[in-house]
Amino acid sequence: MPRVIIVFICWLLWTSAGAQRATISHSVACVGNAGDIEHAADYARAVSELLDTVGHNQTILFTGDLVQSGEAFSQRFSKIDTLVASLYRHSRRKLVFIPGDRDWDNSGPDGWEDVRQLEEYVKALNIDNVIWPLESGCPGPVRVDLDLTLNMIAINTQWWNHRHIKPT
Numbered sequence: 001m002p003r004v005i006i007v008f009i010c011w012l013l014w015t016s017a018g019a020q021r022a023t024i025s026h027s028v029a030c031v032g033n034a035g036d037i038e039h040a041a042d043y044a045r046a047v048s049e050l051l052d053t054v055g056h057n058q059t060i061l062f063t064g065d066l067v068q069s070g071e072a073f074s075q076r077f078s079k080i081d082t083l084v085a086s087l088y089r090h091s092r093r094k095l096v097f098i099p100g101d102r103d104w105d106n107s108g109p110d111g112w113e114d115v116r117q118l119e120e121y122v123k124a125l126n127i128d129n130v131i132w133p134l135e136s137g138c139p140g141p142v143r144v145d146l147d148l149t150l151n152m153i154a155i156n157t158q159w160w161n162h163r164h165i166k167p168t
Contacts (some may be wrong), residue, residue, distance in 0.1 A: 026057040026150045031083075035068040035102060040079045044086030051093065057147045058093040064100020064158070066118060077121050088127050096131045096144060097122050101158045104137075109164045112137050138167050 104111030139159035
């Protein structure tokens with residue numbers, strides 16, 4: 001009889017543990033230094049293919065350095081164009097952009113202006129699931145609702161490091 005009780009308790013614990021497993025409802029991919037990606041179309045295709053296998057809500061968080069230093073203004077946003085064009089098309093996928101030090105003119109005197117231009121550019125794409133949460137280079141924090149059960153807190157860390165003109 002004690003063996004039956006032990007086996008029953010083990011079975012009960014095993015089945016209840018399985019019932020308590022959490023299901024994943026949202027995946028977040030972090031991409032840093034997007035401005036350095038040499039083959040942006042191939043990179044975006046690989047990321048998109050991986051996320052397509054997930055099958056639930058998704059966020060791709062671009063964590064700064066979206067442009068490459070020293071690029072001509074007309075070329076500054078070409079990689080962002082390529083990445084957004086390849087990644088935004090999924091209805092359950094959001095793209096969130098946070099600027100980094102290179103986007104702030106490598107922490108240089110034109111940093112705030114560069115960030116505002118980058119923000120204007122991203123917003124001008126006018127795509128619902130493309131998000132620039134930190135208005136006008138402000139530091140945040142800002143809460144971003146990714147879905148009903150997941151929030152992200154966006155903070156513009158470079159604002160704190162920037163020694164030149166910035167919003168207050």
